[in-house]
Amino acid sequence: MNKRSALLILALSTAVVGCSTSSKPARPSIEQTKIEVPTPVVTKPTVRYTQNVREVTSKLKVLPGRWKMIICHHSALVKGNAATYDKEHRKRGMENGLAYHFVIGNGVDSGDGEIEISSRWIKQIKGGHVRDDAVNEVAIGICLVGNLDEKKPTDNQIAALKELLVYLRDEVVGAPILFKIHCEADPQHTVCPGKHFPTEEMRSLFAPPPPPQPQPASANTASPAPRFAPVRRAAK
Numbered sequence: 001m002n003k004r005s006a007l008l009i010l011a012l013s014t015a016v017v018g019c020s021t022s023s024k025p026a027r028p029s030i031e032q033t034k035i036e037v038p039t040p041v042v043t044k045p046t047v048r049y050t051q052n053v054r055e056v057t058s059k060l061k062v063l064p065g066r067w068k069m070i071i072c073h074h075s076a077l078v079k080g081n082a083a084t085y086d087k088e089h090r091k092r093g094m095e096n097g098l099a100y101h102f103v104i105g106n107g108v109d110s111g112d113g114e115i116e117i118s119s120r121w122i123k124q125i126k127g128g129h130v131r132d133d134a135v136n137e138v139a140i141g142i143c144l145v146g147n148l149d150e151k152k153p154t155d156n157q158i159a160a161l162k163e164l165l166v167y168l169r170d171e172v173v174g175a176p177i178l179f180k181i182h183c184e185a186d187p188q189h190t191v192c193p194g195k196h197f198p199t200e201e202m203r204s205l206f207a208p209p210p211p212p213q214p215q216p217a218s219a220n221t222a223s224p225a226p227r228f229a230p231v232r233r234a235a236k
């Protein structure tokens with residue numbers, strides 16, 4: 001074994017120890033620091049919660065402008081997941097089952113921050129999550145499991161929701177999209193998604209529409225109508 005191989009083995013064994021979460025990484029010796037460090041590989045940004053959504057959505061045809069808003073809900077139940085809510089909604093007479101497009105788990109009956117995808121998303125059909133069917137037609141419904149009127153969502157639910165909103169906004173809907181919470185769509189009928197829903201934090205991801213630009217002075221009120229210079233023909 002030559003000196004370079006020995007150093008490489010030493011470096012690799014140190015790297016394995018460094019992966020352990022319980023021990024501090026060993027401080028490299030002066031000898032080790034002489035080993036050439038390979039050029040770092042540029043990786044894509046980390047996708048922590050939306051991996052599954054991305055895989056499924058990449059196979060769908062989402063028409064630009066198909067969706068005009070995203071409406072957030074809570075389930076008002078401590079327990080549950082997409083499957084249990086689907087059953088419940090079918091019992092209530094919804095032939096397409098689960099009224100939302102996505103359900104974000106709280107760690108009780110699905111993973112903490114797990115994003116479950118509804119068949120409505122896969123089929124790209126309207127939701128059933130607000131009263132006005134014209135709104136259901138154009139609004140993606142996202143539900144956080146939990147009673148957020150009594151308890152905050154988990155950190156993972158918030159992080160998953162943010163990642164999902166940004167993904168939908170930037171990579172899926174293909175047009176400007178509005179953000180709403182359920183009680184803004186149905187103010188008389190619900191407190192959904194509850195007082196602990198981080199409304200402003202999520203709304204801040206969606207810039208308000210720009211104020212209308214002042215119109216340039218019209219020809220009647222300001223400068224006289226422009227006079228057009230005669231078109232010169234190029235000499236032959």
Ligand SMILES: [Zn+2]
Nearest residue numbers: 073074182192
């Ligand atoms: Zn709701």
